[in-house]
Amino acid sequence: MFIQELIEKIGTEKVSQNETDLFRHSQDESPHMAVEPDVVCFPESKEDIIKVLEIARTYKIPVTPFGAGSGLEGQAIPVKKGISLSFEKMNTVVDFSPEDLTVTVQPGITRLQLNKLINRHGLMFPIDPGADATIGGMTATNASGTTAVRYGSMRDQLLDLEIVLADGTVMHTGSRAKKSSSGYSLTGLFAGSEGTLGIITEITLRLHGVPEYRLGARCTFDQPEDCAKAAQAVLLSGIPVMRMELVDAQSIHQINSYGGYNYPGAHYLFFEFAGLKAAVKEEIKLAEDLIHDLGCKNWEASDDSKDLSELWKARHELSYAYRHVKGMSITGTDVCVPISHLPELVNYARDLIKESGLKGGLLGHVGDGNFHAIISFNPKKTEEKEKATHINEALTIRAIEAGGTCTGEHGVGLGKIKFQQAEHGPAVDIMKNMKKMLDPEGILNPGKIFV
CATH class of the missing domain: 3.40.462.10 (FAD-linked oxidases, C-terminal domain)
Structure with a gap:
């Protein structure tokens, strides 16, 4: 029944139960067992996502975000089935301000697509995890890669995120300013949250000059x-x-x-x-x-x-x-x-x-x-x-x-759940409380980070 409502709300062309689509969205590059979703949605805007989440809340259907499927810890596997939310149609540049060294993009654009656009202006986005991952996926896992020794991780490149919460609220976590001392660091909270706290719909990034x-x-x-x-x-x-x-x-x-x-x-x-x-x-x-x-x-x-x-x-x-x-x-x-x-x-x-x-x-x-x-x-x-x-x-x-972490760049997903208590201790309970506050029905990427 909920699938028919999805079709009515966002359109037939954005909802698929095609066998190929279900299989493609059942796995990533990790060794974790594939699980096919009940349906795949291909939103084109935050309005589409708001409608999908409204139906998911009504029927208590899990929603699992999916970028390029290049993750290594199973974050994109819909372990509770439900809706796989694919961002392949949300891959445009919303705003490019070379004079401010910033760009705002939708989550489905990949790092190579982004650099192809901005390199001609003498600018670059430096984070390189190896795979041509989506910017949304890289944000959700706080990815880094070979250039982290100089530029840090995704969290260090983020100025603002537009988020759709489980209840349909649309919020921004920051601004286009290069720094701020105003309020809690919500951008840092959602970076690395792996789609468990909200759905990222826009990302504003710092850019850097291409070295001579x-x-x-x-x-x-x-x-x-x-x-x-x-x-x-x-x-x-x-x-x-x-x-x-x-x-x-x-x-x-x-x-x-x-x-x-x-x-x-x-x-x-x-x-x-x-x-x-x-x-x-x-x-x-x-x-x-x-x-x-x-x-x-x-x-x-x-x-x-x-x-x-x-x-x-x-x-x-x-x-x-x-x-x-x-x-x-x-x-x-x-x-x-x-x-x-x-x-x-x-x-x-x-x-x-x-x-x-x-x-x-x-x-x-x-x-x-x-x-x-x-x-x-x-x-x-x-x-x-x-x-x-x-x-x-x-x-x-x-x-x-030794004072380190179980994951430097791949994220927790399914594979690192068992180490969360050892690494974070009582802080895990704080994380669970945040999850419950922002997603009381537990519909956003359930089964990831902790159980």
């Missing part, structure tokens, strides 16, 4: 913890790197096998420096001298765009190298720790993988203490699956004990 000059480099170390120590040393020196990434030797072997490459079998640090040419030249010289003193080998650097792409190829292809092995599944951690604890955690992760006998590797944005252990296992073998789960849990608990 870029220079990339990579080098190797004998041990992964040496990479982490070098990353810490670069940060302590005050060198403003744009990107600083770790790829361990096991992952390099995997990439060589996957892509037919012949990279030296060692532990890599990848760098990118960006800014004024004279400053970048000086920065990379300082970095090179510093990490050579720490024992690096195979130093390579280039400012040629083709060479830059080649320098970063191993890092960019790592996830695919593990994912595209026939008959195997992967699981991964997403811990983030204070930078001083990074060498210890990297070494601990490597020991866990070695002890398990499974194939796995380490990669991560070590410039901000965030790294991932990617574990490959045969899903048909219970013992292998249990070992992979143990690595994830043991490393995550160690990270929390």
